[in-house]
């Protein structure tokens with residue numbers, strides 16, 4: 223079996239048209255221009271709307287407006303900020319269906335998953351409404367007893383937030399909510415492929431009481447000129463970026479010149495390790511979720527699946543069956559599990575990765591198929607006995623290809639798992655508590671899913687090590703990213 227493009231449009235699940243119309247009503251409610259950057263539905267190729275295509279001058283104007291608003295916001299009380307964030311959370315939750323339909327329309331993921339993203343994304347707003355009143359701090363004594371140290375937190379200042387297309391709501395709220403909780407304003411630049419959800423979420427923030435100017439949404443087709451201009455402006459004190467490692471490296475260079483605070487959530491290449499003693503059903507379900515969530519377009523998607531020799535045949539059999547049964551189609555279709563990829567380039571990349579792996583000895587057990595459609599679909603694919611030299615064993619796949627390698631011993635698989643410059647997520651499936659911790663401790667990653675494939679939530683300090691990033695999002699650590707730590711040294715004199 224080799225990769226092919228033979229599957230027809232009729233093999234795809236079709237949309238419920240009334241659901242697509244629900245999304246279009248939300249788009250119509252946004253004040254968008256007649257010309258600008260066009261946004262398309264990746265499942266159909268349909269044009270949805272234009273968003274503004276701003277130049278560097280307009281970006282600097284957005285910086286000016288947000289900076290002024292940010293200075294007032296920094297003087298609000300923690301409780302005021304918490305109340306506004308709480309109102310925003312309630313409004314987002316009330317608009318779950320509108321947000322979910324919009325996410326599916328512009329990004330493609332199945333509606334049930336889009337609802338899951340709304341839950342995940344709104345949880346950050348709720349979490350930071352709660353964290354806002356716990357800004358942290360401390361009280362210390364100087365070692366010589368001559369003074370006391372009061373440790374305080376202050377907002378870092380205006381933050382530039384740059385988000386990718388794969389989680390249009392959650393990547394935005396995971397940055398905006400802690401920035402606001404800490405007392406910062408923000409200029410947010412969503413990906414031009416999926417900007418509509420950000421526009422809508424920020425509109426709801428304003429309705430919830432966030433000052434009109436405090437969050438500026440900017441969209442541009444010239445992202446390089448944008449970052450060159452805004453990151454060099456001395457009103458900007460922080461940049462938080464989620465996206466590819468290559469772009470992150472460029473932004474770090476510019477941020478280095480101005481010594482900006484930086485948070486970088488970059489690319490991944492997650493190992494998922496299944497030991498012989500794993501619960502087979504749990505491992506298969508976990509691998510399926512870690513691979514197919516968002517059609518594999520997730521930075522923590524299982525990229526290299528390592529299966530121990532004793533369980534490998536049974537695991538491959540069960541995962542192949544599950545992947546080949548997963549319906550592919552429009553995210554508004556009933557029962558769709560795998561939506562479209564974001565664009566045609568991604569489909570071409572899946573075909574190339576599959577062909578390369580097969581040419582290097584992999585067995586194609588299911589999938590490998592693109593569809594004859596205006597949308598960008600690729601079938602869930604399983605490649606077994608993948609060679610370590612195959613591209614699929616080294617690159618970030620970002621699509622629905624499960625690439626299986628087999629291994630013998632624990633130390634061998636840990637060494638192979640760590641042979642990458644990336645270090646975002648890892649997964650371990652075993653029934654041995656000792657092995658789970660021993661392997662998790664030795665994986666060079668920022669997070670590890672143990673016997674589960676969906677490890678992120680608002681309470682988890684999400685982020686990578688090595689070239690997967692700097693800083694953490696979510697949890698109390700996510701608030702630290704928007705705060706400067708200061709201390710007051712209070713002299714003590716003995717008055718006895």
Ligand code: NAD
Nearest residue numbers: 385386387412413445446449465466469487488489490521
């Ligand atoms: P990307 O790096 O191409 O783009 C991300 C964002 O950066 C977009 O808004 C894009 O317009 C913008 N951008 C691109 N060049 C820029 C520049 N020179 N200056 C300023 N902005 C610029 O990434 P993508 O294709 O949108 O997303 C996929 C990548 O994101 C994958 O590598 C994935 O692993 C990573 N990602 C990481 C996380 C994480 O939390 N670590 C989460 C989601 C995605």
